[in-house]
Amino acid sequence: MNKEKFEQGLEVRRSVLGAEYVDKSIQNATDFNRPMQELVTEYCWGEVWTRPGLTKKTRSMLNLAMITALNRPHELKLHVRGAINNGLTKDEIKEVFLQTAIYCGVPAAIDSFRTAQEVFDEIDKEQN
Structure with missing residues (x-):
């Protein structure tokens, strides 16, 4: 190592x-x-x-798309939170998932929207 x-x-x-x-x-x-x-x-x-070569924000966007394509909700949950830590907004995350709906499939994107909403709800609870 x-x-x-x-x-x-x-x-x-x-x-x-x-x-x-x-x-x-x-x-x-x-x-x-x-x-x-x-x-x-x-x-x-x-x-x-x-x-x-890429910013953390760009890497997060790519990860959200790839993890959606792979249908890995546990990893997606981690990387939604990571994307927020790297400066992505909810609107940018939404746009990534809309893009994946076209190229990876609607069911994968729907699951990603659902998973992201869980993360957003957790973050809202933590902040209150």
């Missing part, structure tokens, strides 16, 4: 998904899934998310 890339990835991962969530994921890692946590942190977050 490249310790420097892991640490860079940990920093970006915390800034996007929230330190509490990331730290809990790493602390709760088992012998079975620890290698996956390390892989994701080092390569996904440390190698790719730290590249200068």
Whole structure:
């Protein structure tokens, strides 16, 4: 493992998904899934998310579209919150999902709208 890339990835991962969530994921890692946590942190977050070619906001938009296409609601929930942390507005998230409705299918987009609304409701409760 490249310790420097892991640490860079940990920093970006915390800034996007929230330190509490990331730290809990790493602390709760088992012998079975620890290698996956390390892989994701080092390569996904440390190698790719730290590249200068795209902003975090753009990366979040792409992730929302791709995760919608893959129909991964648990990951989508995390990345909706991450997208908000990266500066996307609800209207921008809505536009991403409308775009995915055309290219990925209406059922996938409907599920993403539903999942995003759950996140928005959670955030509203946290702020009140």
